[in-house]
Amino acid sequence: MLGDVLAWLGDHPQAFETAASRHIALSATALAAAMMLALPLALVLVRWHRAAGPVIASVNVLRTIPSLALLAAALPLVGTGFLPSVIALTLYGLPAILINTHTALREIDADVVEAGQGQGMTDRQVMRRIRIPLGLPVIFAGIRTAAVQIVSAATLAAFIGGGGLGELITAGMGTLNIAQLVLGGLAVAALAMATELLFAGLEWSVRRSTGAAA
Amino acid sequence: MIRLEAVSKTFPGAPRPAVDRLDLDVPDGTTCVLIGPSGCGKTTTMRIVNRLIEPSAGRIVVEGQDVTHVDAVELRRRIGYVIQQVGLFPHMTIAQNVATVPQLLGWPAPRIAQRVEEMLALVGLEPAQFLDRYPRHLSGGQRQRVGVARALAADPPVMLMDEPFGAVDPIVRAGLQAELLGILRRLAKTVIFVTHDIDEAIRMGDLVAIMKDGRLVQCASPEALLSAPKDSFVADFVGADRALKRLTLSTAGEAATSAPAGASAPVVSPATSLRDLLSLLLAAGADAAAVVDAGGTPLGSVSLATIRERAAARKA
Numbered sequence: 001m002l003g004d005v006l007a008w009l010g011d012h013p014q015a016f017e018t019a020a021s022r023h024i025a026l027s028a029t030a031l032a033a034a035m036m037l038a039l040p041l042a043l044v045l046v047r048w049h050r051a052a053g054p055v056i057a058s059v060n061v062l063r064t065i066p067s068l069a070l071l072a073a074a075l076p077l078v079g080t081g082f083l084p085s086v087i088a089l090t091l092y093g094l095p096a097i098l099i100n101t102h103t104a105l106r107e108i109d110a111d112v113v114e115a116g117q118g119q120g121m122t123d124r125q126v127m128r129r130i131r132i133p134l135g136l137p138v139i140f141a142g143i144r145t146a147a148v149q150i151v152s153a154a155t156l157a158a159f160i161g162g163g164g165l166g167e168l169i170t171a172g173m174g175t176l177n178i179a180q181l182v183l184g185g186l187a188v189a190a191l192a193m194a195t196e197l198l199f200a201g202l203e204w205s206v207r208r209s210t211g212a213a214a
Numbered sequence: 215m216i217r218l219e220a221v222s223k224t225f226p227g228a229p230r231p232a233v234d235r236l237d238l239d240v241p242d243g244t245t246c247v248l249i250g251p252s253g254c255g256k257t258t259t260m261r262i263v264n265r266l267i268e269p270s271a272g273r274i275v276v277e278g279q280d281v282t283h284v285d286a287v288e289l290r291r292r293i294g295y296v297i298q299q300v301g302l303f304p305h306m307t308i309a310q311n312v313a314t315v316p317q318l319l320g321w322p323a324p325r326i327a328q329r330v331e332e333m334l335a336l337v338g339l340e341p342a343q344f345l346d347r348y349p350r351h352l353s354g355g356q357r358q359r360v361g362v363a364r365a366l367a368a369d370p371p372v373m374l375m376d377e378p379f380g381a382v383d384p385i386v387r388a389g390l391q392a393e394l395l396g397i398l399r400r401l402a403k404t405v406i407f408v409t410h411d412i413d414e415a416i417r418m419g420d421l422v423a424i425m426k427d428g429r430l431v432q433c434a435s436p437e438a439l440l441s442a443p444k445d446s447f448v449a450d451f452v453g454a455d456r457a458l459k460r461l462t463l464s465t466a467g468e469a470a471t472s473a474p475a476g477a478s479a480p481v482v483s484p485a486t487s488l489r490d491l492l493s494l495l496l497a498a499g500a501d502a503a504a505v506v507d508a509g510g511t512p513l514g515s516v517s518l519a520t521i522r523e524r525a526a527a528r529k530a
Contacts, residue, residue, distance in 0.1 A: 115301025118266060118374075119314050119364070120291030133305050 008179035023164035026154045030089035042101035063095040067153035085162025093146035100142025104135030137207045144199035151192045216240040221272030232258045234428035243402040247419035255428040256408045264293045294365030294373035298380040300357045302349040309345040315368040333363035355386040373405045457525045461489035466505045475504035475515030
């Protein structure tokens with residue numbers, strides 16, 4: 001079996017490379033977009049308590065939608081291809097980053113925050129010098145969760161013409177090419193694990209450099 | 215100088231004010247201890263001074279300036295602030311923690327570095343050993359010392375201290391109290407100090423302000439409070455042993471008379487409190503003790519009669 005998979009890979013290096021690089025591009029773009037949306041939004045919600053409840057609740061609803069359903073629902077709204085896939089994947093990764101960041105910034109030890117305010121820090125300085133550095137490990141954990149979710153869900157982008165490693169699986173399924181199908185599956189699994197390891201390493205170094213949470 | 219004029223605070227939805235038309239005057243260079251049962255409004259009162267809590271009514275005057283409506287952030291940089299849980303920033307070194315306010319004030323780096331070392335030395339922490347460590351490496355007592363150094367760093371004329379020794383064990387606490395008292399006296403700081411421990415209040419305060427239900431019941435020197443409690447609430451609060459507590463306010467050196475103590479009399483140093491001296495006399499079955507200084511020079515004696523005289527409640 002593994003021999004068949006390797007044989008197929010040897011015959012179609014170009015197809016594999018295209019699918020893999022597309023998968024990485026989809027995931028990286030979606031993760032970057034999710035971070036660019038969720039991180040500032042979390043900062044705003046920490047200051048603007050009253051909006052936090054409803055926003056977090058609606059984002060949680062987003063979280064319960066299965067990834068395939070999200071991609072399918074995006075289809076009539078934004079069409080097919082790379083961009084629609086990125087949009088759907090961004091929405092898929094958003095909740096983990098937003099919720100973790102919001103929690104991380106909110107739940108800093110009240111005494112430490114009070115000490116900062118009592119010494120004469122402005123709200124902005126409390127945010128920059130206390131909340132963000134102390135919240136960083138938890139924020140990073142959210143980014144890690146989102147990254148792995150996005151890499152896994154990007155497999156489904158093939159269903160709406162987004163390409164990626166899912167293409168190998170759907171194509172293999174269609175033509176009953178088991179070797180191609182298994183290769184796609186293994187590659188997605190490997191990529192998800194590599195992502196997990198990479199971000200775990202980053203998170204570990206952040207934890208160490210902030211020195212706090214230990 | 216800190217003055218509160220008819221200050222009130224009612225929290226939204228609260229049935230009664232947490233602080234109710236409170237007047238308080240803390241003269242320059244003195245320490246005023248706020249004390250009372252929990253919920254009496256002592257911490258709220260203290261936090262009104264640096265406007266961590268905005269008063270509902272009244273006027274706050276610090277160093278002659280009405281600060282009721284000035285920029286609160288700028289005000290807080292002029293007021294040292296120490297809290298019970300210390301609130302050191304766990305992700306910053308001891309040096310960075312102590313540098314907080316000078317940095318916010320935009321001092322040049324060399325001046326901050328020098329100041330940080332001075333402050334650590336002042337609170338009894340060897341700078342070379344502590345500068346680069348993190349709060350989690352320190353004991354509770356050491357953290358509280360850093361908290362005091364941080365509050366003093368920008369040399370604020372006024373300090374607020376909220377149960378600063380509440381989280382350290384009794385033995386460490388006694389030492390810290392004595393050191394802090396020395397530092398505050400030497401630097402002539404004007405201090406509001408919150409505690410729920412009457413012994414600490416008597417030891418630390420030039421003035422002790424007893425609060426109940428958001429109001430000031432009595433504000434007086436420890437001596438006056440113990441000898442002439444205004445009502446039964448104050449009398450109960452300072453405790454049935456208030457005569458003994460008063461004895462802690464005087465030392466053998468102050469009470470010594472020239473009467474001879476007798477050959478077998480116990481010997482004490484002039485710094486011994488009369489309370490400890492009384493205990494010693496009772497234990498030794500003696501009538502008087504000889505007071506002798508560190509150099510061995512006799513300073514006189516203290517007899518049970520002298521102590522009784524001192525302990526008798528004078529009409530203030």
